[in-house]
Amino acid sequence: MTNSSPRDSQSFRDSHGRPLVAVTGLGIVTSLGQGQADNWAALTAGRSGIHSIARFPTDGLRTRIAGTVDFLDTDPLVAPALSQRFAEEAAEEAIIQSCIGTKGNFPGALFIAVPPVEMEWPQRQSLAQASGQNGDITYSDLQRAASSGRFDSWHDLFIFATVADNIADRFGTKGSPISLSTACSSGATAIQLGVEAIRRGEMQAALCIGTDGSVNPESLIRFSLLSALSTQNDPPEGASKPFSKNRDGFVMGEGAAALVLENAEAARARGARILGYVLGCGEKGDGFHRTRSSPDGAPGIAAIRAALHDAGTGPNLIDTINAHGTSTPENDKMEALGCAAVFGERIRTLPISSNKSMIGHTLTAAGAIEAVISLLTIAHGRIPPTINYVVPDPALSLDVVTKARDARVSRVLSNSFGFGGQNTCLVLGDEPA
Amino acid sequence: MSQRDVVVTGIGLVSCAGEGVTAHLEAFVADSPKVVDTERFAPYPVHPAPVLVLDGQIPKKSDQRQMEAWQRLGVYAAGLALDSAGVKQDAIFKSAMHLVVACGGGERDTAVDGAILTGLRDAADPGAYLNEHLQNDLRPTLFLAQLSNLLAGNIAIVHGVTGASRTFMGEEASGVDALRNAQSRIASGQIDTMLVGGSYSAERPDVLVVHEMGGYLRKGDFRPVFEREGEGEAGFILGSTAAFLMLEAAETAAARDARIFARLLPVESDRPRRETGSVQRSLTALWGKAGPKPDLVISGATGVEGITTEERGVLDELAPGVPVTALGDLAGHSLEVTAPLGAALAAVLISEGRAREVAITTVGHRRGEGVVRLSALS
Incomplete structure (x- = not known):
């Protein structure tokens, strides 16, 4: 973790002259478990949370596996209720760690990425x-x-603002909460919105959450009909294999992550322990196709570069990439192409890893979950592996981390790309740029 | 931090009143009855979308087919806004422009749903039946009409607005917060230009189910929003609408000689826990922060019992003697679009010299209040 060396007030600004944004609390729920400790132990051990779906009958389905969170329950068992439950658990952990505010009185706004809400069968x-x-x-x-x-x-239960409303009530966040979607980059966008609000001086703190509990028959079948999912059901834990030659689609996952973001100066003034910084956020739209990215990869490249620029850093100062790495043929190819364009020859030796190999694609939550894992990577100096990387794709010249790797990690690039041309990247760091 | 002025330089409007600025100005001024369809979704009246020649804004049939009504309305209105701002043909300008969209999603294939529900009733193995029929009967591309962020995605594809987009969800409040977020990003100097707005299709039996649960829908015929006070009168009439505004820093708008409709001042919103009197307290506080001195109020009041009367009462105190127009009387209630629609209409009225300053109020049917303020430039 970052030490608490005193900094003069000048250094509480980033290289663009804006307030620095610190992270003071983290919370995480995935199919691997609840909380930072359990998740970190499982992730670094290379354990998979993917299993056969028990929540509903899977007769006749081409895909019968997912990374569902089965240890938390709701009644009725519907996506918005589950998403709320996961978010509450993650937020509770993050707020307790940050020691911010008082119980039920969070001194900042809520930005929450939630799956689109619909009545269910x-x-x-x-x-x-x-x-x-x-x-x-x-x-x-x-x-x-x-x-x-x-x-x-x-x-x-089935209108869009309710999850955020209930979270706002429980934790006492301030103002009108933002419920948002940028598809599979939603979690990163929730963080970006919080970062920007703090930089603009609108608030000193923000609770940023990404959550998704939408593994149900229709959601699964929708992705299946778009041929987006892996059909290698046996063994379940082997299905998600980002960057492998035999990758055949993503595996749906569930979970949530929460980050307490604070104006770094305010955090230091209240004696908070700073876990790291969100140094930069970058985004770029893609108007090529509803589900596919531009063949030249330009929007993804622009999003990575925008994040590096926003962070006031260059590609040479990134120590590892927390990949979007969905395990679809398309995403992993385009992501590798994009990273190669930005990092040049260095991409061959720059450690890259996809958490989705173990927890699946947590969709709306992914950007937030992977940001939390990126910050844990920095804190522990250990990069979690990409499991199932048995048959490397020779077309992708990447240094895929296959066993937890110890390394000094100061800065992580975390990528999120989604349907609808959404590309959002974050740079997380242990110290200001 | 020094704040820049934010101005409206483009407007796209679609509602039962028609399409475009002129149709909405005429509908606002005219005292004629609004378009209400009481037959098609009886017992629920709806304010239907006008007949649009989609090719005018969505030239490719393949694009039209990949969308459902709510997205087509939105993409159409976004195109109108780009036309109105004079940037429709400027590919480079549009490729750098950012989007904030307020919308829901979740479009259904009602025929498929009905057939599956009928079949499930007697299915020996309901789970297997559901799986089989969802796999065989759902159109794969319907998913793309269900995802909330695909309105923004379609605007990117059809119009080439590809800076980056963020989609806010959450009924009425999301529309206010989309405007708030866009205004503050431009005012703070973070960004120069944004397209902000949303769309809603009322002509969906499934959304009528969701809002009938809880008893929020008015039945029978049209009645003005502020006159729905009697027994069994209250509730909203949904309206199909879409509204987009191009917002721009005043300095960059001036630099490109853009037509300026009005100035958008900082937007205020909040969501205190609902209880008796909370709407009055919240609106009063937001009004105080926004500081409007309007000669016209456009209210996004829903018509829902209690909160509508409370809003009308507080407006009498906050803006005594100032005329209050209910947006719902013009176009029906369109949830996420309420605030953008009200703001777009206000900008039209100001640019036509019919008002110097307009305040738009929104009181969400379940939660969230907002005050949006637009004024003439000087």
Whole structure:
């Protein structure tokens, strides 16, 4: 962890003259466990959290595996409720670590990446049944059942702001909470929004969360229909194999991560222990295609460069890359191409690793979860491995970390790329640039 | 930190009143009855989208097909805003422009849903039945019409607005916060130009289910928002709308000789826990921070019982004698789009000299209040 050497007030500004943004609390939930300690132990041991899905029947599905979080439960078991539960656990851990504010009184705003909310099949079925319709069921029947008032509590369950609202109530965050989506880069965007708000001086602290509990039949099938998922169900823990020649898609994962961000000067003034800094955030849109990236990789490259520029650092000062590394043929190829363009020859010897090999693709949460793991990587001086890297893709000249590797890590680049042309990259560091 | 002025230099509007600036100005001025369809989704009235010639803003049929109604409305309105700002043909300008979108998502194939629900009733193995039919019957591309961030994605693809996008979700509050975030990013010097807005399709049986749970929908015929006070009168009539504004730093707008509709002042929003009187307290506090001196108020009031009366009462105190127009009377209630729609309309009225300063208020049907303030330049 960063030592607490006193710094003069000038150095609480970054190289662009903006307030430095420190991280003072981290929380994490994945299929590997709850909390930093359990996750770190599992990640560095190369353990997989991917398993056969037990939550719902998988008969007839091409993909029957996921990194579901089965040790936390809700009633009803629906994506927004699960997402809220994971977020609460992660936020609780982060806020306790940061020792900020008082219980139920977080002195800053909430930025939370949540999966898009929709009514789910068990609820549709309940409405259909309550309608008494014995013939063909239509939405008119569901509306009639809804008008009975019996299902009123589901309104809040299935609108978009509720998860954030409940988190805001529980932790006492200030102002109007932001619920956001930038698809698979959402978690990174939540952090970026918090960083920017602190830099603008709008607040001294922000609670930034990414959460996703949306492994259910329809979500899984949607990705499956786009041929995005691995179908190598056996063994489950071998399916996610980023950067491997035989990679065949991602594996859905669940979880959440929370970061307490603070104006570094304010954090130091209250005697907080600074765990690291969010030095830079970069983003770039891609208008090429709804699910594929520009063939030249330019937007991804621009996002990485924007993050480095925002951090006031160059590619030579990055010690490791926490890859987006989904294990899809397309992503890993484009990510390798993008990194090679930015890092040049050095990419052959620059350690790169994908946490998704063990926890799957946690979608909305991924950017936040991987930022937390990046900060743990810095703190422990150890890079978690990319498991299942048995058949390297010879087209990608990367130094993929296959066993936990000890290294002095001062700065990490964390990449997130998503459907809809979303590219968001973060630079996390132990000391200001 | 020194703050820059933020101005509106482009407007794109679509609602039951029609498309574009002129149609909305005329609808605002006219005292004629608004377009309400009471038949198609009975017992729920809706304010439907106008008939649009999509090719005008979404030239490729393949793009039109890859979207559902809510996205087509939004992409169309975003195109209108780019046209209005005079940057539609400027590929380099657009490739650097950032987007903040406020929207929901979750489009359904209602025929498939109905057939699956019917089949599930007697299925021997419901889990296997559901899996089989979702796999076989869902259109793969429907997913892309369900994802919230794919409105922004489609704007990037169709219009080439590819700086980067962020999508805010969360009903009424997300529209206010999209404006707040965009305004502050420009005012602080972080960025020069942004496209901000959202879209909503009311003509979806599935969203009517969600809002019927909780009893938020008005049934029967249209009645003005502030007159829905009697027994069984309250609730909102959903409206299909889309609104986008191009926001720009005043200095860069001036440098490119852009037409300026109005100035957008810092946006105020909050979400105190709802209880009796909380709307009044919250709006009063936000009004105090925003500091408007409007000659017109555009209210995003929903028509939902309690909070609508509370809002009307507090507006009488905050802006005594100032006319209050309910956006819902013009275009229906469109959740995330409420604040952008109100702001766009206000900018039109100011640019036409019909108001010097307009305050827009939003009170979310479940949570979140906002005050948006636009004024003439000097």
